[in-house]
Amino acid sequence: MHLPAALHETFLQRFGQPDVCVKSPGRINLLGEHTDYNDGYVMPAAIDLAVYLAISKRSDPTLKWFAADLNQTYEGNIEQLDRSPLGWPDYWLGAIQQLKLAGCKISGFNAVVTADLPIGAGLSSSAALTCGILFALNHVFELNLPTIQLIKMAQATEHTFIGLQCGIMDQFANMMGREGQVILLDCRSLDHQYAPFDFPGIDLVLLDTGVKHSLAASAYNQRRQECFAGVQLIQKKFPAVQSLRDADVDMIAATIPKSDIAYQRCMYVVQENNRVLDSVEQLKQGNLTAFGKNMFSTHAGLRDQYAVSCDEADFLVAQAKATHFVVGARMMGGGFGGCTLNLIPTSEMESFLTTISYQYMDRFQRNLVFHRVRLSAGTAVLVN
Numbered sequence: 001m002h003l004p005a006a007l008h009e010t011f012l013q014r015f016g017q018p019d020v021c022v023k024s025p026g027r028i029n030l031l032g033e034h035t036d037y038n039d040g041y042v043m044p045a046a047i048d049l050a051v052y053l054a055i056s057k058r059s060d061p062t063l064k065w066f067a068a069d070l071n072q073t074y075e076g077n078i079e080q081l082d083r084s085p086l087g088w089p090d091y092w093l094g095a096i097q098q099l100k101l102a103g104c105k106i107s108g109f110n111a112v113v114t115a116d117l118p119i120g121a122g123l124s125s126s127a128a129l130t131c132g133i134l135f136a137l138n139h140v141f142e143l144n145l146p147t148i149q150l151i152k153m154a155q156a157t158e159h160t161f162i163g164l165q166c167g168i169m170d171q172f173a174n175m176m177g178r179e180g181q182v183i184l185l186d187c188r189s190l191d192h193q194y195a196p197f198d199f200p201g202i203d204l205v206l207l208d209t210g211v212k213h214s215l216a217a218s219a220y221n222q223r224r225q226e227c228f229a230g231v232q233l234i235q236k237k238f239p240a241v242q243s244l245r246d247a248d249v250d251m252i253a254a255t256i257p258k259s260d261i262a263y264q265r266c267m268y269v270v271q272e273n274n275r276v277l278d279s280v281e282q283l284k285q286g287n288l289t290a291f292g293k294n295m296f297s298t299h300a301g302l303r304d305q306y307a308v309s310c311d312e313a314d315f316l317v318a319q320a321k322a323t324h325f326v327v328g329a330r331m332m333g334g335g336f337g338g339c340t341l342n343l344i345p346t347s348e349m350e351s352f353l354t355t356i357s358y359q360y361m362d363r364f365q366r367n368l369v370f371h372r373v374r375l376s377a378g379t380a381v382l383v384n
Contacts (some may be wrong), residue, residue: 031298038269
């Protein structure tokens, strides 16, 4: 059954007619990895894999939620937002906490959630979950919160309730995505522009390593601290530098010893910001070949300088690069697992996937899962 229809049917069986159904997409990030929390530039886009949720208001403070894919039920009270051992309700509990802190008045509610967006694949399922519920509650309770406030609330949920000091890219792409377009986002000012990403005969394909990551439990927050430590060293000689956004490679070379781990971390971030800005011009010129080369360079930086890749992702990117037709490839997301993003000619797709699936099985004894994705609109109400 079509997912929105299945969602509606499940909700009807459990709670009756929903007040609203919402589609909240995942995202890819073409370039600009780990630059967002350094006030840098990113190039994300919403995709057609998504979280789907339905909710209805209650007249009491009770929370009754059902995760259809996990067959898990959560029951709680809006006045007592304790973390759940199930994990996934925490994103919604944290979102409710943000609404309450903002003085918003909401009651309990029923909810059902399902998804075709894989969890732990680097496609930002957590942002989709959090943004989706904030968007739905804003709609149903007529809170009239502006989109940018919902984006910041979703980010604050991760910071305060989940414990992940993420940047704002995932939430921004989730809410602000447009079909067939990428976003160039300045993560300091939140100024942004859209650029068409429409190259006939080229497919966006995600190759899932099958290695699941938990960013909150990984070295993500450690990388953030290493970057901030680097900024403190740079500031001693260049006090105007407030974040790595303000630094350049010469400043890093002049202030951070090469033996310091912060040297490699900071150098990667500054070079990645440059790649993003360069790639915007490449897209405007329709130069996909140069764009793809930057993707390969980004992967090398994430592997060697930022140290957030894994053997499986490195293998997939190396195999892609060894072909004569893959335009670009890199690991994507926080790292330590998840997917690689690949730009592949449609005409070569079938043979490429057959070959690399065989190679991956031979190397890791694991089936290779892949997803073809299209760039989609951001979080929105589902219309029956």
